[in-house]
Amino acid sequence: MIESRGAIPFNDLTPRDESARAELEAVARRVIASGWYIFGPELEAFEREFAESVDCAHGVGVSSGTEAIQLALTALGVGPGDDVVTVANTAVPTVSAITAAGAQPVFADVDPETLLMDATKVAPRITPRTRAIVPVHLFGQAVDMDPIIDLARRRGIPILEDAAQAHGARFKGRPVGALGDACAWSFYPTKNLGALGDAGMVTTNDAAVAARLRRLRAYGQSSRYVHVEKGINSRLDEIQAAFLRAKLPRLSSANTRRREIAALYDRHLHGVTLPTRASERDHVFHLYVIRAARRDALQAALRDEGIGTLIHYPIPVHRQAAYVEHIDQAPFLAVTERAADEILSLPLYPELSDADVRRVADAVTRIAARA
Ligand SMILES: Cc1ncc(COP(=O)(O)O)c(C=O)c1O
Numbered sequence: 163m164i165e166s167r168g169a170i171p172f173n174d175l176t177p178r179d180e181s182a183r184a185e186l187e188a189v190a191r192r193v194i195a196s197g198w199y200i201f202g203p204e205l206e207a208f209e210r211e212f213a214e215s216v217d218c219a220h221g222v223g224v225s226s227g228t229e230a231i232q233l234a235l236t237a238l239g240v241g242p243g244d245d246v247v248t249v250a251n252t253a254v255p256t257v258s259a260i261t262a263a264g265a266q267p268v269f270a271d272v273d274p275e276t277l278l279m280d281a282t283k284v285a286p287r288i289t290p291r292t293r294a295i296v297p298v299h300l301f302g303q304a305v306d307m308d309p310i311i312d313l314a315r316r317r318g319i320p321i322l323e324d325a326a327q328a329h330g331a332r333f334k335g336r337p338v339g340a341l342g343d344a345c346a347w348s349f350y351p352t353k354n355l356g357a358l359g360d361a362g363m364v365t366t367n368d369a370a371v372a373a374r375l376r377r378l379r380a381y382g383q384s385s386r387y388v389h390v391e392k393g394i395n396s397r398l399d400e401i402q403a404a405f406l407r408a409k410l411p412r413l414s415s416a417n418t419r420r421r422e423i424a425a426l427y428d429r430h431l432h433g434v435t436l437p438t439r440a441s442e443r444d445h446v447f448h449l450y451v452i453r454a455a456r457r458d459a460l461q462a463a464l465r466d467e468g469i470g471t472l473i474h475y476p477i478p479v480h481r482q483a484a485y486v487e488h489i490d491q492a493p494f495l496a497v498t499e500r501a502a503d504e505i506l507s508l509p510l511y512p513e514l515s516d517a518d519v520r521r522v523a524d525a526v527t528r529i530a531a532r533a
Contacts, residue, residue: 167468167521168468169468169469169470170468170469170518170521170522171470172471172507172509173511174513174514175351175352175356176513178513182409189408190401190404190405192404193400193401194401196400200399200400201397201400202400203400204400204403204404204407205223205399205400208223208398208403208404208406208407208410209222211410212347212363212406212410213365215337215410215413216337216338216365217337217339218339218366219366219367219369220365220367220368220369220372221363221364222363222365222376223361223362223363223398224361224362224363224364224375224397224398225361225362225379225396225397225398226348226360226362226396227324227347227348227349227350228255228258228262228348229379229394230347230362230363230364231255231259231260231322232259232262232263233263233364233375233378233379233394233396234322234345234371235259235260235263235294235296235322236263236374237364237371237378238294238322238343238344239320240263240265240293241264242264242265243264243265243291244266244292244293244294245266245291245292246263246265246266246267246292246293246294246295246296247269247270247284247287247288247292247294248270248279248295248297248324249271249272249298249300249498250478250479250480250491250495250498251300251479251498251501251502252300252324252479254475256298256326257485258484259346265293265294266291267479267488268491269479269488270284270494271283271496272497273306274497274501275440276306276440277300277301277451277498277501277505278298278300278304278440279297279298279310281306281312281313284310288313288317292317292319293320294320294321294322295313295314295321295342296322296323296324297321297342299327299331300327300328300449300474301437301447301448301449301450302420302445302446302448302449303331303437303439303440303443303445303446304341304444306333306440311342320344321342322342322343322344323339323342323345323346324346325339325347326346326348326350327348327354327448328354328446328448329347329355329417329446330413330414330417330444330446331443331444331445332443332444333442333443334442334443340365340367343366344364344371345365345366346362347364349362349406353448354413354416354446354448355406355409355410355413358401358402358405359402361398361399361402361406362396363398377391378393378394378396379393379394379395380393380395380397381393381394381395417447419512420446420447420448420510420512421445421446421447423447423450424447424450424510426516426519426520427450427508430523430527431452431526432527433527434454434460434526435453435454436452437450437452447510449507449510450510451474451505451506451507452526453501453506454504454506454526454530456530457473457503457504457505457506460506460529461473463525464525464526467525469521469525470509471506471508474505474507475502478495478498478499480492480495481499508522508526
């Protein structure tokens, strides 16, 4: 145990910037004073402002990223009997949302460099039952979308992007969020744009999809007490929408700081594999994911020095007990399975100081050299 300095947690959501904290407190007072807490002007404004920021015509606020995926799939016409192709190295909610929409997940392996969906692995997984493709812009980096868009267009299959980890990321200069038929966002507090609780959104340029989502999130109502289809309750509260409106203008500078931290890690880390930035993509470093042969020993040694790390994700979805019926897909997922044993996410959040980044990088380098 070398550590005598303060611990470096994996994440820290306490607002350090006094002006940001004061702004959030003022926002809370404003919403409380308004007496309007659900489906009001804050949500309408945030839907418009966020959708505009990703070059989309429509934004529909919902309760979480999970329900954004579930409801977007339903709005795109996916349901029981349909297959949805996605990846197995993702947050489990990508897949639980697919099953909640009544569909079956079909997993495609990922690119060995970026660990993102790989169109060449998607093509052989498509069948006549495939009714959607869900590329996940994992870790803050956009998927190589052009070949996926080509494939989907040729087969007439809608694309739902999962951008829960990629607020502000770009592919060939275009923001993620408007690259497919619809895009699901999470504003879980740790995300690059995070609420002070749960929140999510679907962005789309398709007015019919947006209109259907507005019904689905409100018990299937077309107008009050008129239910034209079966929906659920999935609302983005006024207070969360107001917090998110206050935070949106700071997203770009927060992402710039994330990139600076990533560059600092790149310079100071040795003896481990660094994250790949594929060409023509603006990575927003929701996570800084390294690969190390003796990952578990490295993680334990860092923990002993007070440095928090996490693994995104240690058990691919097809190996989770809840999804055991998909274990027969393992032979298609060799890259996914290998990566799960090697990946490690280092602390990266805008408030992290340069000194802490160097301390983490030096510790990783020293421990990796011992291995
Ligand atoms: C890639 C991905 N998809 C979906 C989700 C689900 O979002 P939420 O936690 O807001 O339901 C998350 C976040 O946990 C995620 O990281």
